[in-house]
Amino acid sequence: MKPERPEFPAPPDAPARRAARPVITYPPEALTPPDLALYRAARATAQKTGETLVPPRQARAFHVAAGSFFRITCTEGAQVGDLNLWSAADPAERFFSGKTRALHGTHLSTGDRLWSALPYLRPMATIIADTLDWYGFDADGASVHDVIGTRCDPYTHHLMTGAPYHHCCHSNLTRALVGETGQPAAAAEPMVHDVLNVFMATGFTRDTGQYFMKASPVRPGDYLEFFAEIDLTGALSACPGGDCSATHSSDAAACFPLLVEVFAPAPGALGGWQPPAVNGYDRTHGIAGK
């Protein structure tokens, strides 16, 4: 049992301590902004080069070349998706939801970037369009497309229910990677990482700070579109929670397919654009007197 909290009395200067001014931890103006005008001009020239339909309670992998675009679309009904990204050249470089959250906030939208894990820490993709950007933050403090959740997984489900369930996003992504790479599940599973929760409406309760979800505002035709900053392998799971209005980690919710489409711009449309280099820190960590 948790103790009744607080267990310790507030000090006399508690109000003053609590009144300290919040400081944005990572001022966004310190980052080089994406050239959205360039990306959008290139997008206007782009042709569709492929598509992947992600069935309900399944995941599928896809590939996007650096300088191309991919769009995730809600098709037949409200459905959230769990997105993983890897560098196609080196799957050790994968999406880092925690640092992306620290840099951009709890929920992502147009102009925000998906950053890769240390020691790479560079933009993997940039959001160039979000038809749900009108939602903002609602009265519950919820918004859309979060980097605060992890992904539904059979281990947490087992902790809480003792039962197995094989179509959590974690397992769906694992199966998609097995199919994509030919690796056994034991090798593919550790590649799965914390996701961008596409279309999901989430927040933290204001009184207790607990993670919550509510019915996604997404409707058929809504989409989230990205510019691929590097050569990407992606995997998207159509979450068993459906619109995540009530439950997940079961077959109870109505679930629908999600569509991933890839578009390549006309040659030269990006001018002299080049994929970003990996992070410039020298990785010596103060060892050997540096």
Ligand SMILES: [Zn+2]
């Ligand atoms: Zn899920």
